[in-house]
Amino acid sequence: MYRTHNCGDLSLDQLNQNVTLCGWVQKNRNKGFIIWIDLRDRYGITQLVFDEERTPKAIFENAQSLAREFVIQVQGTVIERESKNPNMTTGAIEVLVHDLKILNPSKTPPFTIENDTDGGEELRMQYRYLDIRRNPVKAKLLFRHRVSMAVRNYLSKAGFIDVETPYLIKSTPEGARDFVVPSRMNEGQFYALPQSPQTFKQLLMVGGMDRYFQIVKCFRDEDLRADRQPEFTQIDCEMAFVEQEDILNQFEGLTRHLLKEIKGIEVDTFPRISFDEAMKTYGNDKPDIRFGMTFCELNELAQGKGFSVFDSQELVVGITVPEAAEMSRKEIDALIEWVKRPQIGAKGLVYVKCLSDGSFKSSVDKFFSPEDLAAWAGHCKAQAGDLILVLSGDTKTTRTQLSALRMEMAERLGLRNPEVFAPLWVTDFPLLEWDDESKRYHAMHHPFTAPKPEHLNLLKSDPASVKANAYDLVLNGNEIGGGSIRIHNQELQSQMFDLLGFSKKEAQAQFGFLMDAFQYGAPPHGGIAFGLDRLVAILGGEETIRDFIAFPKNNSGRDVMIDAPAPIDDAQLAELSLKITAAKKE
């Protein structure tokens, strides 16, 4: 027993007790005749006192040598503090030390272990084990634990069974790139790491497991974007004998439970919106609905009035920014520059200020009469004091640009409050999307998603118009989950592979086992997967996932702490019957 209590335990309840504590030296105030030390562990901070008069001489001297991050064990008596700190759970007491053992000294840490550290991102990653000692990082990992336990217990109570699916599976070129694992025992052959347990969870449904879940690592060898990780965690779920409605209800229940259990927030029935409507109203299939600023299409009102910029375009569309008519010319100019940046790529931005006297001031006063602008304002539900911002162009691009502008304005106006939670189901996704590069259809969700039964007849004649029973759960503008009703019929699955450009032979080689399984009594089934990293981050009120992961990789997919990946021995390569190609070795 190294300790009788932890550093968050003690209060006046333990007054005059002899206690043993362990922890790290957080802070050290040496007044010569008295030394105060803040001793830190996972559970809190306790103030230690070494006193020239009351602490044994040898111990007092030893205490002089203590520096930041030393690991120590102390024995002492709990005494009442003269000046209490009501912000600390242990703030009413301190421990008068009579014995001290240095368990491990510490070099001076490369950055301060404080809530606000002086350490840069790279340094913090290299010394991640020190970064984890900092309260904000530690708290995020503890928070993640709470969320995943709550998920497990909720699903388990609802009859879902945690089944572990394999990590060493088969590579399939569909979707993102696989990480592969050479097999030593099967020369020239490779396993792949799963991008998700999709086919296995479907096989569990064929196997009659009825309700499955797993919190599972998944892998994608993508060119990393900011805040993407090559390995990430999914809450993976599947149910048999269900329709879309059953799944939405079940996982709305889970999400509501998490909001209640973790955040203490009660949320109403989640609104639903179709993909088409989301694109039309928000320009985005994962709209943030914590605020309005919905799109108002202005083609009818704004075209044919002689403003050629609008007249030639497929779409003229605006948003109403509340109480922003006061923006200065300079601010507006900056906003115009903002939308013109290559990341957004708009050609320009039209604005209409709805002034408090009922008049309008716009960048297109030359082309539109006050009555025209009043009609815009009416259509866009703009009131006196509001600002209408309008973009035009081809539909897809313009919607994306206006969506970015909408988010930016919300950010500037402080409407993206991380402590407000606005979940939303987006439904009726298209089954397929056309890929200009490969000149073929891709599955929008994945190749196992079922078309809506009433659209089956369109599969051949008009594939692009086919909708799927596929849905995303969106929280505060982030997709936190997505799923679908799956195909459970061998012929339909085969037809789907045809549509996606698989030859019969390829389909059989890669997914033959699944299509075989469908011939032995596959039940109707569907499911959903949540991105745990992002879910936890958003519940935690943040949008970057990195600090919710204990040991994340950087944007080149490297773990800079352990320095991985790394070269391996030639002997190891030889055992795997592999050679690094000369061209690249240099």
Add this chain to the structure above:
Amino acid sequence: MYRTHNCGDLSLDQLNQNVTLCGWVQKNRNKGFIIWIDLRDRYGITQLVFDEERTPKAIFENAQSLAREFVIQVQGTVIERESKNPNMTTGAIEVLVHDLKILNPSKTPPFTIENDTDGGEELRMQYRYLDIRRNPVKAKLLFRHRVSMAVRNYLSKAGFIDVETPYLIKSTPEGARDFVVPSRMNEGQFYALPQSPQTFKQLLMVGGMDRYFQIVKCFRDEDLRADRQPEFTQIDCEMAFVEQEDILNQFEGLTRHLLKEIKGIEVDTFPRISFDEAMKTYGNDKPDIRFGMTFCELNELAQGKGFSVFDSQELVVGITVPEAAEMSRKEIDALIEWVKRPQIGAKGLVYVKCLSDGSFKSSVDKFFSPEDLAAWAGHCKAQAGDLILVLSGDTKTTRTQLSALRMEMAERLGLRNPEVFAPLWVTDFPLLEWDDESKRYHAMHHPFTAPKPEHLNLLKSDPASVKANAYDLVLNGNEIGGGSIRIHNQELQSQMFDLLGFSKKEAQAQFGFLMDAFQYGAPPHGGIAFGLDRLVAILGGEETIRDFIAFPKNNSGRDVMIDAPAPIDDAQLAELSLKITAAKKE
């Protein structure tokens, strides 16, 4: 909503209710005018009745087409059965069907979906999704879920935090062979899949997480033995500021909790035995203590009496098999052949029958007097009716052989009752073991295990004699968990790597991050890891793990269902800057 109830729900409580059920056709009895169908889902079986008089004609005719494993949906009325089946929860009722929908037909399954199937191992693996429908396999997966939830909730309540550690880490040649993962973004470099999260959990302790657990997949590229899997699951745990005693108590608590919660069994304080004592008493570091038959060493009593077979040997050692003196000459001969098989490799076997009249009959009557044999019996605590079996040879080999014989006798006598649970701590393992092949010491546990402080001075002079604070938890003759107190001091860790034959450069390249971490205030820490697959199997009363894994691999590391591993595209190889070496490609 596909169903109002599941197939395990209904009883007389629902009499006369209209219900909708879904499931698989388990059995089909067609009497011409009446058809009974057993409908199965995860939750149970419900008997359906299609009756020429009471079921609509079209439905009745459709029911004729139903065959095994068809997936159907039925609507009907709950009625009381004439002949009730008290062995089924739904045995008092049946459902008189008035509507039937075939959701998916099924080809005739390649083996019967019954508790005892006619399917061989290979076939069952190939159609694993059908095998999972069988009650025994399904029950094992549900059982595993219960165990892992119980583990998580117990540990979480005890303050342990589930922290996910990375799967893409760095290859280290120590220990078993790593599976490696080529990195596309870092040419010529590789990640490795973790053999365990050992170093990461230690870094979490350095990071102040204090108590960590994770149920996590681990990977070892070994030549597979029966009942080994290339990927397996560990309950991985670590604690800071603890001594061995704290860890043993904590995880004895967990194990006791599981036995209580899962099996309803209360177990006393677990006995403890040192490694040396276990080897001396059972010839084995994971003894099955559900029965006695402990070793009695006979050197003093059996040597120097003119029996040259014994006289020349390092060890003469026996076991007393209770109530086995009645074995026939033929049975004894068969036993002698059994120990001579190459798997055991003994040269011969001496027996002494302790007859009911107090006399002895042995295979060495020529060399030993009745008084000699009486002395053996006294030393071996053999009573009238018992059989003493004696082997001799060099100590290590003979103990191993006698241990195998002890287990075999216990098996034959039915002493290995799977519903009796006898846990045991084995402690004080040697720190190192000498490897004749590589002519150097290997870490018995792993290179991070701390020597006992009182043995530190022997590290240089007599490394083989150094014991570690390392321990295994043994249950019914199986190691279910193992762990140790770790080194937390940079110098000692460095010395340990020296001892294991690492150059300073190698040690730094592979484990520099850990030794760095130890210089920034690493707390004393230790932990344990349980093999979940085996733990679950043993709690389930079985010794083979395969059916407790949803999708296991075969002994060549193949998943025969999905046919992995498999060749990958040349393009994929090229992206990874890899070539399969010509010699092996053929």
